Amino acid sequence: xxxxxxxxxxxxxxxxxxxxxxxxxxxxxxxxxxxxxxxxxxxxxxxxxxxxxxxxxxxxxxxxxxxxxxxxxxxxxxxxxxxxxxxxxxxxxxxxxxxxxxxxxxxxxxxxxxxxxxxxxxxxxxxxxxxxxxxxxxxxxxx
Amino acid sequence: xxxxxxxxxxxxxxxxxxxxxxxxxxxxxxxxxxxxxxxxxxxxxxxxxxxxxxxxxxxxxxxxxxxxxxxxxxxxxxxxxxxxxxxxxxxxxxxxxxxxxxxxxxxxxxxxx
Numbered sequence: 001x002x003x004x005x006x007x008x009x010x011x012x013x014x015x016x017x018x019x020x021x022x023x024x025x026x027x028x029x030x031x032x033x034x035x036x037x038x039x040x041x042x043x044x045x046x047x048x049x050x051x052x053x054x055x056x057x058x059x060x061x062x063x064x065x066x067x068x069x070x071x072x073x074x075x076x077x078x079x080x081x082x083x084x085x086x087x088x089x090x091x092x093x094x095x096x097x098x099x100x101x102x103x104x105x106x107x108x109x110x111x112x113x114x115x116x117x118x119x120x121x122x123x124x125x126x127x128x129x130x131x132x133x134x135x136x137x138x139x140x141x142x143x
Numbered sequence: 144x145x146x147x148x149x150x151x152x153x154x155x156x157x158x159x160x161x162x163x164x165x166x167x168x169x170x171x172x173x174x175x176x177x178x179x180x181x182x183x184x185x186x187x188x189x190x191x192x193x194x195x196x197x198x199x200x201x202x203x204x205x206x207x208x209x210x211x212x213x214x215x216x217x218x219x220x221x222x223x224x225x226x227x228x229x230x231x232x233x234x235x236x237x238x239x240x241x242x243x244x245x246x247x248x249x250x251x252x253x254x255x256x
Binding site: 017018020021038040042045047049050053056057081106107109111112114115118119122 | 162172186197203206
């Protein structure tokens, strides 16, 4: 990974579902400095929406907590870190399986991590049960 | 959301007019279920003309409505799906059971149950 970054930003907000749109629009707006095309912007918005929704639904469940989003712009890529202090993921491999969900009653499709993995160029999931989860994603922008 | 019902063809068209995510999908689901139960249509068409963003919450929401319409013996299709939304649908494989149709009144929707 490149060491020299061009720009950075950090957001903190409550784990309310009304902030899902706020988070993805803000990150997309920041990423626009790299002059991405429409598809790249759309991929970033979708991946951010998935990660933030996971923190809200799974990380904090019915409680309200803080979600942090940190973005770093490099010459031709963006790194996005989304973290919470929620309950953590017990089995990351299982959570990554397409169509696997612990909340089918909420009509969750179990496609969140599959979308993050496919829409972004890199995905790293770090999680400790009872401590929280940190998702790091990277998207190369071919400007 | 705009809802139109064609009595002659027993066709219910639900036009979604907002971004679809976890936040909005619950509201869309409640309204769509209300309309489906009110009309019990033979065909349900979800119109995405005015949907410029959708994440995986949309997959769950659409599948849930599909389950309901098939329970009543109806069929379902999707129309005017923009490329970014299509990308999410195609990743899930959902378009194999709920087809993206070109026009309402075409034959594609009738083939799918």
